[in-house]
Amino acid sequence: ESSEWAHMTARVFDCVTDQARALRKRNLIADFNSGAAKGTYWGITTNINDYHLSNAMTKDNEITSALKEMRTRLNKFNDQEQGRLINWGYALADAAMRRHMLDGGEPGIWPDPKYPL
Secondary structure, eight states, X not given: OHHHHHHHHHHHXXXXXXXXXXXXXXXXHHHHHHTSSOOOOOOTTOOGGGGOOTTOSOOSOHHHHHHHTOOOSSXXXXXXXXXXXXXXXXXXXXXXXXHHTSOSOOOOXXXXXXXXX
């Protein structure tokens, strides 16, 4: 019975944390949209095609779809997983910044060229 209470307490904590995070994200994006703040937002599950950049570093594909589902446990990534995650984050940041902050421009280069997307 005590383990059930511990599990329920952990679940409540997770729900509250997720709701707070979602609220902060909504407020940030609302500030961007209203002009109260200048910036951009991206996350690992962002669709890079939504930035509508003809010269994005990559397009949404099977590899990027798999990266969106990558485990988040704190165990070690192999070299390919790590390289692809680094490149995916960089490609999303590049696309978001060039679309919303830099008014276009040329794409960056892969931080880990062994694992292009």
